[in-house]
Amino acid sequence: MRLRLTCLLLFLTAGPLAASPADFGVPQPRGWIGTTSQWVQGVGLLFALFNLVLLVLVWRMIRGDGVTVVSKALLFGAILVIPVVVVFLATAHGMQESMSVEACGSCHVMESHIADLRNPKSDSLAATHYKNRYIQGDQCYTCHSDYGMFGTVSAKLAGLGHVYYNITGTYPTPIKIRKPYSNLRCLSCHGGAQNFLAKHEKDEIPNLMSGKDSCLDCHGPAHHADESAAEPPKQALR
Amino acid sequence: MFRLRLAVLLTALAVVHAFALLVKETAYLFAGVMIVGPALLFAAVVLLGSVIFTELRAKQVL
Numbered sequence: 001m002r003l004r005l006t007c008l009l010l011f012l013t014a015g016p017l018a019a020s021p022a023d024f025g026v027p028q029p030r031g032w033i034g035t036t037s038q039w040v041q042g043v044g045l046l047f048a049l050f051n052l053v054l055l056v057l058v059w060r061m062i063r064g065d066g067v068t069v070v071s072k073a074l075l076f077g078a079i080l081v082i083p084v085v086v087v088f089l090a091t092a093h094g095m096q097e098s099m100s101v102e103a104c105g106s107c108h109v110m111e112s113h114i115a116d117l118r119n120p121k122s123d124s125l126a127a128t129h130y131k132n133r134y135i136q137g138d139q140c141y142t143c144h145s146d147y148g149m150f151g152t153v154s155a156k157l158a159g160l161g162h163v164y165y166n167i168t169g170t171y172p173t174p175i176k177i178r179k180p181y182s183n184l185r186c187l188s189c190h191g192g193a194q195n196f197l198a199k200h201e202k203d204e205i206p207n208l209m210s211g212k213d214s215c216l217d218c219h220g221p222a223h224h225a226d227e228s229a230a231e232p233p234k235q236a237l238r
Numbered sequence: 239m240f241r242l243r244l245a246v247l248l249t250a251l252a253v254v255h256a257f258a259l260l261v262k263e264t265a266y267l268f269a270g271v272m273i274v275g276p277a278l279l280f281a282a283v284v285l286l287g288s289v290i291f292t293e294l295r296a297k298q299v300l
Contacts, residue, residue: 048253051249059243059246075246078246083252083253087252091272163265163269
């Protein structure tokens, strides 16, 4: 029984840590031990299993006539300390994973956007960035969140809203971006680049910075999405 | 003892939810853990606190 439990623990924790190192067909460097997110996932799984074992022990220790000193200590750990660590690690892992393209594409309404993004023949701005790996990962999130801490918070709150709209199927069609796309998101990467400075007149830049002109006016469209695929499906939940 | 058992159950629910998110991340699980997880833990802590308070009152410590 103990051996089986040990094997199960090893399988559950080592699985994410030993995730495929070659998602892009490139071998990983020698001594690769996984990403931070994979470690958070593995350690979180260990803590969660440990917490569940403790909770089972505590459940058995609770008798009608009260709790012992030992069970009080276990209660403290199992209800106050370890669950906080588990939920924190799960949230940290969720935060990281929710930035992935797969997370954005998990909603039906975004499928055509993701298909265009991954289409090597597409000439949309998103596909161009994706196929040339101008952005290495989390491409949707990188372009659709503002920079800095408040950008992250704002993006996560917007994401909660997206989950709500997708569950209830109440999003308007065709779907539109919430507010005009900020040039600052483009300029955060391109702003100081030599090829950007060489191809844009000096008097263009203030207009781009202020948002008077949009980068998408000349470099769009951002996506070639099939709008008919954006109809709210009956089976919004998957 | 009912309150203690309820606290253990609520904690277990939160931990199982977090466990599921750690195994497979989905938008729904993530939103659930972010909203429901802390609420369940808070309820469990309140229940545990009420048991401790009752016990201390019974022993006339408080």
